[in-house]
Amino acid sequence: MTRAEDAFHLEVEGLGKRFPGAAEAAVDDVSFGVRRGELVTLLGPSGCGKSTTLRIIAGFEAPDRGRVLVGAEDVTPVPANRRGVGMVFQSYALFPNLSVRENVAFGLRLRRQPDDEIRRRVDELLALVRLGDLGDRPPHQLSGGQQQRVALARALAIEPQVLLLDEPLAALDAVVRQELRVEIRRIQARLGTTTVYVTHDQEEALSLSDRVVVMNRGHVEQVGSPEEIYGAPRTAFVAGFVGRLNVLTATLIDGPTGTLKVASGSVTLGRPLHHAPGTAVRLAVRPENLAFAPAPSSGTPAAEAPSRLMGVVDEVEFLGAVVLVHVKAGDARLTVQALNAPGTALPRVGEKVTVHVPPEAVLVLPVATETDAT
Amino acid sequence: MSTGSRVRSWQYLVLALAVLYLAVPVLATLRFALTVGGSFSLKPLATLVGRPEFASSMGRSALLAVLTVVVALVVTLPTLVYATLRLPRIRPLLETVTLLPFVVPGVILSLGLFGLYGGPPFSLTGTPTILVCSYVVIAMPLMYRSLDNALGAIDARRLCEAAESLGAGFGSTLVRVLLPNLLPGVVVGSLLTFATAFGEFTLANLLVGAAWKTFPVFMREIPDGHEQSGVAVISFALTWVVSAAVLWATGRGAATTVTGATR
Ligand SMILES: Nc1ncnc2c1ncn2[C@@H]1O[C@H](COP(=O)(O)OP(=O)(O)OP(=O)(O)O)[C@@H](O)[C@H]1O
Ligand SMILES: [Mg+2]
Numbered sequence: 192m193t194r195a196e197d198a199f200h201l202e203v204e205g206l207g208k209r210f211p212g213a214a215e216a217a218v219d220d221v222s223f224g225v226r227r228g229e230l231v232t233l234l235g236p237s238g239c240g241k242s243t244t245l246r247i248i249a250g251f252e253a254p255d256r257g258r259v260l261v262g263a264e265d266v267t268p269v270p271a272n273r274r275g276v277g278m279v280f281q282s283y284a285l286f287p288n289l290s291v292r293e294n295v296a297f298g299l300r301l302r303r304q305p306d307d308e309i310r311r312r313v314d315e316l317l318a319l320v321r322l323g324d325l326g327d328r329p330p331h332q333l334s335g336g337q338q339q340r341v342a343l344a345r346a347l348a349i350e351p352q353v354l355l356l357d358e359p360l361a362a363l364d365a366v367v368r369q370e371l372r373v374e375i376r377r378i379q380a381r382l383g384t385t386t387v388y389v390t391h392d393q394e395e396a397l398s399l400s401d402r403v404v405v406m407n408r409g410h411v412e413q414v415g416s417p418e419e420i421y422g423a424p425r426t427a428f429v430a431g432f433v434g435r436l437n438v439l440t441a442t443l444i445d446g447p448t449g450t451l452k453v454a455s456g457s458v459t460l461g462r463p464l465h466h467a468p469g470t471a472v473r474l475a476v477r478p479e480n481l482a483f484a485p486a487p488s489s490g491t492p493a494a495e496a497p498s499r500l501m502g503v504v505d506e507v508e509f510l511g512a513v514v515l516v517h518v519k520a521g522d523a524r525l526t527v528q529a530l531n532a533p534g535t536a537l538p539r540v541g542e543k544v545t546v547h548v549p550p551e552a553v554l555v556l557p558v559a560t561e562t563d564a565t
Numbered sequence: 566m567s568t569g570s571r572v573r574s575w576q577y578l579v580l581a582l583a584v585l586y587l588a589v590p591v592l593a594t595l596r597f598a599l600t601v602g603g604s605f606s607l608k609p610l611a612t613l614v615g616r617p618e619f620a621s622s623m624g625r626s627a628l629l630a631v632l633t634v635v636v637a638l639v640v641t642l643p644t645l646v647y648a649t650l651r652l653p654r655i656r657p658l659l660e661t662v663t664l665l666p667f668v669v670p671g672v673i674l675s676l677g678l679f680g681l682y683g684g685p686p687f688s689l690t691g692t693p694t695i696l697v698c699s700y701v702v703i704a705m706p707l708m709y710r711s712l713d714n715a716l717g718a719i720d721a722r723r724l725c726e727a728a729e730s731l732g733a734g735f736g737s738t739l740v741r742v743l744l745p746n747l748l749p750g751v752v753v754g755s756l757l758t759f760a761t762a763f764g765e766f767t768l769a770n771l772l773v774g775a776a777w778k779t780f781p782v783f784m785r786e787i788p789d790g791h792e793q794s795g796v797a798v799i800s801f802a803l804t805w806v807v808s809a810a811v812l813w814a815t816g817r818g819a820a821t822t823v824t825g826a827t828r
Binding site for chain 2: 349
């Protein structure tokens with residue numbers, strides 16, 4: 192990889208923004224970079240500052256602190272209409288008085304391009320978003336998904352340096368959402384447009400992104416590939432927000448072997464934990480990493496059946512291909528994800544079960560964090 | 566349901582009474598205007614229209630009204646849009662200020678305007694200019710409300726941001742995006758403003774008077790009798806035309822709002 196490919200095409204540095212009268216900053220020291228052609232999502236719960244960050248990049252809000260760099264140029268003082276940044280909104284925001292074609296042509300007309308050039312570009316873009324035959328309709332005669340395609344074509348028409356999408360699929364129903372998600376990724380990859388995508392839907396973020404920026408209460412929790420964010424969350428918040436998670440409170444018994452007392456049993460991690468015995472630690476395990484094991488023969492002490500927790504089935508949640516089984520184990524509640532394979536009997540409510548906790552799948556969460564993962 | 570139909574018949578009764586209340590005087594006046602010596606005649610109307618000042622005063626009032634509409638639009642629209650999008654905090658202040666003309670009676674307003682603009686450096690009294698200026702103020706609540714309603718019916722902020730991100734400045738956003746989508750409000754506001762300026766008497770009489778007679782000032786000089794009733798009928802007809810135009814424009818506005826809501 193050359194130096195130029197390594198450099199960020201879009202970079203935000205130490206962004207800070209507090210709205211007048213607000214007690215907390217909406218965005219607090221947010222920094223991340225996006226490489227040329229990369230799709231990065233901002234993922235986080237409602238109100239965590241995703242839109243504000245995006246609007247600062249677009250130039251709709253001025254940050255109190257920090258800079259926005261596009262292609263190494265500081266664009267913080269540049270007004271929105273001269274940034275060459277394309278924007279797609281959750282509410283589509285198509286111009287109601289203009290036809291689909293004229294919506295797409297809007298930016299090109301402002302740039303005073305010749306008519307036949309505009310016609311050619313609009314045709315090309317409508318074909319790209321698969322709306323070739325709807326060009327003469329007014330926007331209100333299109334479905335939500337079609338309107339969002341027009342909005343995407345309109346933003347791409349100006350060949351933006353950076354494409355910004357603020358929850359573009361949030362107003363659509365599930366089937367259209369999934370379809371359009373794939374489509375957006377296809378088009379983005381084909382054009383190689385540097386893109387920032389805002390969503391609060393973790394599935395969307397994981398499936399779309401080259402990298403994910405997880406935000407919480409105005410700051411960045413972690414930046415990483417979807418695999419890193421899911422498999423190696425660095426904070427309790429990320430672990431809890433991305434994917435389902437079981438969080439267990441454990442007490443350290445033996446540091447060097449990493450043996451912990453958990454609920455109704457014990458878990459040996461086989462890797463050292465550098466805390467004093469008796470320290471309370473929180474463990475996180477994804478439901479798909481837990482499995483039901485045959486019950487140890489009665490009378491076997493817990494120590495001889497390591498990494499097995501005994502419990503009672505509390506609830507069975509049938510989701511089709513997978514089944515979530517909620518188990519009460521002592522004072523802990525575990526969710527086990529089982530595959531609904533033909534021939535396997537699913538546990539029933541009230542049944543006694545043994546849950547196997549594979550040590551390698553256990554994440555040890557940092558001790559004493561204020562941001563709670565549940 | 567019986568309660569439903571009871572409510573329905575009450576509604577019709579009230580509506581019928583209201584129509585009677587409004588229509589009877591107009592019809593009576595019309596009959597009086599078109600009657601000479603107990604029989605039908607167009608003569609009073611003909612005399613009225615034949616007066617030399619009929620056409621000229623009407624022309625003056627129309628000119629005043631058009632100028633008022635243009636100035637009111639140019640002042641109100643960009644201010645309202647700018648305040649809504651960039652300075653939402655000053656909107657309450659703006660709303661209060663635009664309502665003031667409703668609470669200040671015309672006579673008092675004219676005294677104030679007379680004191681302010683009567684002498685140097687302005688010396689505007691007796692000129693049509695002062696009428697345009699004061700009519701813009703009087704009609705401000707109507708223009709402001711109409712535009713504000715239309716602005717509320719579209720997602721103005723998003724549309725402007727979309728235009729901006731595509732490269733449009735404030736001016737082209739206003740002309741290319743907002744104006745076309747606010748058109749129903751612009752039409753309604755303009756018609757109401759036109760009607761206000763066209764029919765205003767107090768200020769026209771006190772500030773300018775005989776020097777430049779507007780249509781309402783001319784109307785007051787018509788002697789009592791059949792001709793006077795003719796004047797009433799003509800102004801009623803004008804009002805009716807303007808109201809019909811307003812209804813038509815709001816109907817269209819409502820249509821775009823409905824389709825806009827399906828976004
Ligand atoms: N214009 C504004 N004026 C005042 N406060 C605002 C404004 N815009 C956002 N905020 C506040 O800033 C914080 C961050 O808002 P932001 O819209 O960035 O969140 P978000 O992550 O996009 O949330 P969502 O997923 O709900 O869209 C919130 O507490 C919000 O109330
Ligand atoms: Mg948002």
